[in-house]
Amino acid sequence: MHLPSLLQALAWACSAVAQTYPATVEFDVVFPRNETYAPTTLMPLVFAFRNSPAWIPLIPLLEWSIRILPTGEFVDYGATDLAWGINTTTDPYFKFVSSQALTVEGNYMLVWTLAYGNCTADPYSDFEILDIDYLHVNDTTNHTSFSIAKGAQAVDLAAASSSCPAQQGMALNVTTALKVGVTEEWKRRDVCGVLAHQQPSPKPCALQLDTAAASSIAAALTASACSAPHPRYTGPCPPKPTQSTSAGTRTRGFATARLTSSAGIAVLIIHALVFIGLVCSF
Template sequence: MRFTPLSIFSLACWSFLHSGGAAKEETGPTGALQIDLVFPRNETYSPSPIMPIVFSFRNTELLPFLRPTISYEVWNYDNFSADAARGDIEVPSVNETTVNPHIEFKWHLHHFNTEGTWKASFHIRWIHCYVSPADQGRGELDMLDVNETDIGVIFTTKGTSKEIDLVEATSKNCSSPVGTTIKVTDSMRTPFSSSAYDQDVCPVVASPPIEADSCDVTLDATVASSIDAAMTSWVCNEFWETARPQEVNCSSQKEEESTALRSVAGGVTYLAFILGVLVLI
């Protein structure tokens, strides 16, 4: 695991620190944000016309402060020169009604509808603040940075092509959990206002983050059905019949879409589930 602070801002609140006018102390939430790769795991699956990438976020009250994002690439392990499947999961939108843990996903068409071995690399970034010690005659500096950690998994597709059964695929614990836990130990006043970070307080985190040690989030039939319906809806609405994978059944898509998409808050394209659809082992 690599832990690389990527400084995006290094602004010293010099005038504030030395003006003698201290703002009222504000505090933010503390605790541990757990980010887990729910699917795929380090296992073997049937080739699939549509392959989802599923993450869970636990302790969602920390999301507006840490503002985590995930970018990823999935490569053909036997041919790294081939095009990779790429994607981004932006900061999850949550509120007081959000189920904890919260789930986000994206999906990919065609890449995984064949036998092969695949390497998925995920880059998780989050915002944090810290105090840079006094140095060379200057005082302490309040800093706002972005940290990054990289995680990954290798999985295999083998056998006859069919759609993924997410209930079965996530129903048991796994030998190689993939994820990270970011521990927020304190908070401090945000050094400056910015379009990149609009919170008044900023999290102070422990370093480095903690690697996942269990696969304790599973998907029940309700959430799996909603994911399947959303993926099917996309294929059936965005592609002509001649361009659709033959394994995708669009005959009852309209009825399934109507049921599934009513479960989505605010019409979010990549479902941000607010239902009680996660089961913890």
């Protein structure tokens, strides 16, 4: 495992341990909004998970599709399992993908379904650990309507409207988290969230992307589209590094760099373990 991945995993594990309940979590569609946009070869789809550490025991799964109105014909779809995919060191956590199917004028609908776990305590047991009979999965489906038209505003993540319908989000009250005995049945997570009977109203448009975050997301989506094995994206791509530069970077001082890097990584791992142990102890 690379050092960044290890540190990230340790930090995420710590966040899961340190999370306190009750807690409120929220899922929002940040982009697109219920507006009209110019045709584009790369439409961002940006989703937000607020209070990200408290999402961990809910093992969320996000599915989305884009459909033509009024026929309901599918033009694009995708799914992301976020049981281990939410970065709890970032709040809110933004999950973003893109669609290259919105170059034609018309009315569209982004349909999303979020599946999330819920568990109930065993009334006949004094133990907190749950078996499969007390683990459940709920889901919520909703949609955002938008249009594509020539001459309309260009896609701009930072300029999204501050008003939008409530169906662009959902919120949950997590009362506590219980231990799971059969982790294989819970995507190898060892905790399960207990949801309240009544859920709060979401505030999806209270979340705005600043210019820096919008630029970072746009750059990441462009880079991903340009590096796809069989790219359909026809827009501008960042320049690729030349072969000579890449080779020189890889080979210069290889033996020394490898030894120094290995020693440095070992020291950093030790420091990281100590640091995260201290943080988790509070």
